[in-house]
Structures are given as structure tokens and as C-alpha cells.
Amino acid sequence: MSNLDYLKSEHHEFLDAAAEAMADDRLQGILGQLNDSFSQRNRDAWNAFPGSDQAREQARAIKDETLAELDKHLETLERSVMEGGGTVHWAADGEEACDAVLKIARSANAQRVVKSKSMTSEEIHLNQALETAGIETVETDLGEYILQVAGHRPSHIVAPAVHLSATDVASVLSTVSETPLANNRKELTAFARRKLRQSFAAADIGITGVNFAIAETGSIVLISNEGNARLTTSLPRIHIAIMGMEKVIPRLQDLPYFLKVLARAATGQKQSVYASIVTGARRAEEIDGPEEFHLIILDNGRSRILQGPLRESLFCIRCGACLNACPIYRNVGGHAYGGVYAGPIGAVITPLYDGLSENHHLPHASSLCGACQAACPVKIAIPDLLIKLREQLHQEPGQLGFFETAAYRFWARALRSPFAYRIGTWLATRTLGRWKRRSGWLQRLPGKLHGWTQKRDFPAPAPNRFRDWWKHEGRNEP
Numbered sequence: 050m051s052n053l054d055y056l057k058s059e060h061h062e063f064l065d066a067a068a069e070a071m072a073d074d075r076l077q078g079i080l081g082q083l084n085d086s087f088s089q090r091n092r093d094a095w096n097a098f099p100g101s102d103q104a105r106e107q108a109r110a111i112k113d114e115t116l117a118e119l120d121k122h123l124e125t126l127e128r129s130v131m132e133g134g135g136t137v138h139w140a141a142d143g144e145e146a147c148d149a150v151l152k153i154a155r156s157a158n159a160q161r162v163v164k165s166k167s168m169t170s171e172e173i174h175l176n177q178a179l180e181t182a183g184i185e186t187v188e189t190d191l192g193e194y195i196l197q198v199a200g201h202r203p204s205h206i207v208a209p210a211v212h213l214s215a216t217d218v219a220s221v222l223s224t225v226s227e228t229p230l231a232n233n234r235k236e237l238t239a240f241a242r243r244k245l246r247q248s249f250a251a252a253d254i255g256i257t258g259v260n261f262a263i264a265e266t267g268s269i270v271l272i273s274n275e276g277n278a279r280l281t282t283s284l285p286r287i288h289i290a291i292m293g294m295e296k297v298i299p300r301l302q303d304l305p306y307f308l309k310v311l312a313r314a315a316t317g318q319k320q321s322v323y324a325s326i327v328t329g330a331r332r333a334e335e336i337d338g339p340e341e342f343h344l345i346i347l348d349n350g351r352s353r354i355l356q357g358p359l360r361e362s363l364f365c366i367r368c369g370a371c372l373n374a375c376p377i378y379r380n381v382g383g384h385a386y387g388g389v390y391a392g393p394i395g396a397v398i399t400p401l402y403d404g405l406s407e408n409h410h411l412p413h414a415s416s417l418c419g420a421c422q423a424a425c426p427v428k429i430a431i432p433d434l435l436i437k438l439r440e441q442l443h444q445e446p447g448q449l450g451f452f453e454t455a456a457y458r459f460w461a462r463a464l465r466s467p468f469a470y471r472i473g474t475w476l477a478t479r480t481l482g483r484w485k486r487r488s489g490w491l492q493r494l495p496g497k498l499h500g501w502t503q504k505r506d507f508p509a510p511a512p513n514r515f516r517d518w519w520k521h522e523g524r525n526e527p
């Protein structure tokens with residue numbers, strides 16, 4: 050296995066991390082193969098689904114309608130969960146959410162936790178909080194389990210260990226097996242299953258995320274392909290579900306629209322293998338299920354985002370399709386983005402959750418080609434959101450240097466004054482238009498502008514301005 054240590058640390062300098070990822074031949078080989086197959090499956094799934102556009106529009110409309118009255122739907126959800134015998138905990142941030150989990154664990158004297166895949170628990174760094182409190186925590190999604198053993202962060206929303214080959218996985222899992230494991234997917238899966246069954250049987254608490262929470266019934270919906278979420282919610286005596294507050298949907302009848310689009314966008318399947326609807330704890334007449342059900346509803350900046358111009362980012366159903374479609378993600382992988390969420394949607398929400406200036410490269414980590422929006426099952430206008438973030442970023446003090454600030458001010462003024470515009474275009478055609486031109490492209494711009502031509506040529510301005518051409522020739526042309 051090549052040196053994967055850099056996958057363990059959180060990078061906040063996107064450019065350095067991206068350069069590192071681009072230089073990793075092993076990673077490049079994996080990304081090339083996997084993302085092509087993901088994208089192709091995603092396209093095939095949409096093409097084979099005649100009502101896809103309608104279903105996507107409907108899912109989007111439900112999200113929009115829900116967010117318009119989010120407080121009302123969350124209150125209904127709380128009421129329904131309590132009527133079903135569950136307990137609701139409100140968490141303003143990650144710390145409060147972790148504290149709520151630890152409080153439940155302590156009052157139940159819990160020693161062992163199993164978890165099914167949850168990006169929200171990654172967002173709040175729950176595993177670290179549990180381990181610091183001395184509670185043994187085991188990830189039970191196969192990809193997450195591999196990452197936990199390796200000490201890596203997830204690199205994809207739905208395929209967290211996508212950056213590892215089967216050889217890498219054999220090498221990682223061999224560190225916890227008695228004998229070295231071969232590079233054989235079936236054997237590796239069987240080994241993980243054996244290990245995880247023991248953890249399920251011994252666990253006091255099962256922690257899951259929430260794909261959707263249905264306000265009218267107080268149910269949570271879990272979508273998976275491995276079945277581990279079902280064991281997590283049914284074997285341990287306590288079930289804790291953690292959701293971002295935007296995961297609520299008003300009615301049970303809204304769910305099919307999301308089920309139709311989520312699986313197709315995520316993995317190209319018509320349906321995921323398991324869609325579990327869990328309502329509260331075990332009832333008196335039931336033979337299995339947890340004794341307690343707790344739902345933690347996390348804000349962590351979402352109510353602020355809801356009020357602002359990037360509200361649409363809350364439509365996200367975490368399918369990962371925008372990652373597979375994005376030419377940047379396909380080249381640099383997930384770890385370069387630094388935060389928990391990678392790819393185009395990560396470039397939008399990581400700065401919103403973790404701070405814009407701390408993640409100032411992310412809004413620029415996009416070619417704005419629109420592939421993400423085309424792939425998104427709820428048609429989030431990600432390029433527009435990235436542009437809005439860039440605007441916000443440039444308004445923050447200290448983000449633009451003296452030269453850039455002066456240049457943009459001058460440009461803005463010139464564009465507002467016809468006289469200045471005329472002079473500017475005259476100067477541009479007489480300097481850049483004639484300077485080092487070869488086949489209509491400039492290979493190197495001077496001074497502070499050289500960054501524009503570091504990686505690509507710059508289109509040279511025409512040697513004559515349109516207004517001159519029009520004056521002398523254009524108007525006489527038929």
C-alpha cells in the first residue's frame with residue numbers, strides 16, 4: 050500500500066491537498082475507474098426512468114415547501130416522536146449533540162456503541178467524543194468500518210472508502226485479523242461481517258443517521274444497501290438517531306418521491322436494498338426492537354443558512370451524485386476538500402458550517418460547468434451558490450490583496466463610464482492584443498496577472514476593437 054498517511058489529517062489548504070492528490074498515481078487510478086462507473090450508472094438510471102424529471106421537480110418542490118415552514122414541521126415531528134414513546138433532543142451545535150449522546154450513554158451505563166453510516170455524526174465528530182468518554186464505538190457500514198480501522202476520513206458521501214483499492218482494504222483489515230487477508234472482495238466482506246456481528250451482539254446503544262424524518266408519523270427513514278442499519282436499530286437496547294434539521298419531510302406520502310430519486314442518483318439503482326421506516330421504541334406487543342428511542346435534531350448553522358441566500362443548499366439529500374459528476378472531484382478526490390462533505394456540495398456547505406475565510410479556496414474549487422446541477426436529484430443550482438459564496442468571500446476584509454482590490458475597483462468604474470471603457474479597450478488591444486500573440490492565445494500574462502496563465506493559455510484580445518471594425522467595415526457588410 051502506498052503511503053496513505055495524508056488521508057488521516059484534515060487539510061484546509063485545498064490547493065496543497067489537491068496537488069498531493071493529483072500526484073498520487075494510486076488514487077488517480079482508483080478515481081478514474083470508479084467515478085466513470087458511478088456517473089455512467091447515474092446517467093443510465095435517469096435515462097431508464099421515464100418520469101424522472103417530474104419526480105425530481107416534485108422532490109425539489111417538497112423540500113422548498115418544507116423549508117418555508119420548517120419550524121412548524123419540526124414541532125409536528127417532535128410531537129409525533131413523543132406520542133410514539135420516543136424522546137427528542139434539540140442541539141444548537143455539534144457539542145450539544147455530542148453531549149446529548151453522552152448523557153444518554155451515561156444514564157444507561159453504556160460501554161459499547163455500534164453505528165451505521167451517518168454524515169451528520171461525522172459532522173459533529175461524534176466518534177471522537179465517544180472515544181474520549183471511554184465508550185467503545187464501532188462503525189458497521191463496511192466502508193466506514195474500513196476507514197475506522199485505517200484511521201482515515203470518508204472521501205465520498207455514499208462510498209466513504211472509495212479512495213481505497215481492494216488491495217488497500219486487504220492491507221488495512223489484515224491489521225485486525227489473526228492472519229493476513231487476501232485481496233478477495235468476498236473474503237474481505239465475510240471477515241468484516243464476522244467481526245461486526247460480535248459488535249452488534251455486545252452493543253448497548255445503536256446510533257444511526259436519518260435520511261428522512263416524517264413529521265406526521267414521527268418515523269425516521271434509513272436507506273442502505275448492507276442491512277447494518279437494521280441491526281443497529283433493532284439489536285441494542287437503545288437507539289439514538291441524529292438528524293440535521295433539514296431532513297424532515299411533512300408526510301408519509303412525500304417519501305416515495307425521494308425514494309425514487311435518491312437511489313438512482315446515489316448508486317444508479319432503482320431502489321436501495323433496504324428502506325427502513327422506524328417509528329419509536331419497541332411496543333408492548335412487539336418481540337424485538339430497542340427499549341428507548343432518542344432523536345437528536347441538530348441545527349449547527351442550518352437555521353442561519355435558512356435565512357440567507359444559500360438556503361437552497363438545505364435541499365441536499367446527500368446522494369453524492371454531484372461528486373461523481375464533478376471534474377474537480379474526479380481529479381482530486383474527497384480528502385482535498387478538507388471538511389466532512391466533499392465535492393461540489395461540500396464546497397458550498399463546508400464554508401457555511403466551518404467558516405468562509407477558513408475554507409476560502411472551496412468556493413473556487415469548481416469550473417462552474419454545471420455538471421453537478423444536472424446530476425442533482427433535487428436540481429440544486431450549485432454553480433449559482435458557489436458564485437454567491439465567492440461574492441461573500443470577496444466582501445470579507447483581507448480576502449483580496451491591495452492590487453486585486455484596486456484592479457476590481459478600477460474595472461467596476463471603467464465599466465460604468467463609456468469614456469473609460471473606450472480608453473480601456475483601446476489600451477487592451479494595443480498592449481495585450483499585440484503582445485506575444487500566437488494562434489490567438491497569450492501564453493504568459495505579465496506581473497500580477499501571471500496566475501491566469503500558469504495552467505492554461507489566455508485568449509488574446511482582438512487586435513482591433515469591435516467599435517473600430519464597425520465604424521470602418523462592419524456597417525458596410527451585407
Ligand code: SF4
Nearest residue numbers: 365366368369371425
Ligand atoms: S447537492 Fe444534489 S447531487 Fe449533491 S449530494 Fe446533495 S442532493 Fe446529491
